[in-house]
Amino acid sequence: MTKVAIIGNAGGGKSTLSLMLGKAKGLPVYSLDKLQWNAGWLPTPIHIFNKNHNALLAKDKWIIDGFATWESIRKRFEKADTIIFVDHPLWVHYYWALKRQLLTIFRPRPDFPSGCPMLPKTKELFFMMWRIHRELRPKLITLIEEYKKNGCNVFHIKSPSELKAFINEHAL
Numbered sequence: 001m002t003k004v005a006i007i008g009n010a011g012g013g014k015s016t017l018s019l020m021l022g023k024a025k026g027l028p029v030y031s032l033d034k035l036q037w038n039a040g041w042l043p044t045p046i047h048i049f050n051k052n053h054n055a056l057l058a059k060d061k062w063i064i065d066g067f068a069t070w071e072s073i074r075k076r077f078e079k080a081d082t083i084i085f086v087d088h089p090l091w092v093h094y095y096w097a098l099k100r101q102l103l104t105i106f107r108p109r110p111d112f113p114s115g116c117p118m119l120p121k122t123k124e125l126f127f128m129m130w131r132i133h134r135e136l137r138p139k140l141i142t143l144i145e146e147y148k149k150n151g152c153n154v155f156h157i158k159s160p161s162e163l164k165a166f167i168n169e170h171a172l
Helices: 014-025 032-036 046-057 070-079 090-103 119-149 160-170
Strands: 003-008 029-031 062-065 082-086 153-157
Touching: 003 014, 003 070, 014 029, 014 062, 014 082, 014 160, 029 032, 032 046, 046 062, 046 070, 070 119, 082 119, 090 119, 119 153, 153 160
Parallel strands: 003 062, 003 082, 029 062, 082 153
Antiparallel strands: none
């Protein structure tokens, strides 16, 4: 486990898992949210995002946390030796995301660029989560299965209890 792609819907615990796994395995952790966004919720131009993403993929060791573009997902999976898909029931993602959104009133998210207040984006976030779950999740499952058949180590985490068990086994 030296090149790990962690993916899944928002609010599933990916960032926390990434940090814990990175510490346990001695791997650097990179959040795609920091590559995708700039202060004021300005998106990074795609050519700059691709350049920075490719630079991460060229490194010897990494944990990359996030979704980003479909093209970037394919590139990450191609380079990864491990894919971790955090795929709770949608209501869990909503509940955990809402708790996180409310907590950002008191403390900003360390895995996001400064100048990106989370609370005003809650409605957009929840719509995006629904779209990912309904439209992109089935495609993602099919894509992950391709890599699993080709020998990539795949973990499909389907519940908070499975996430806890994974953390206990691999990240403590």
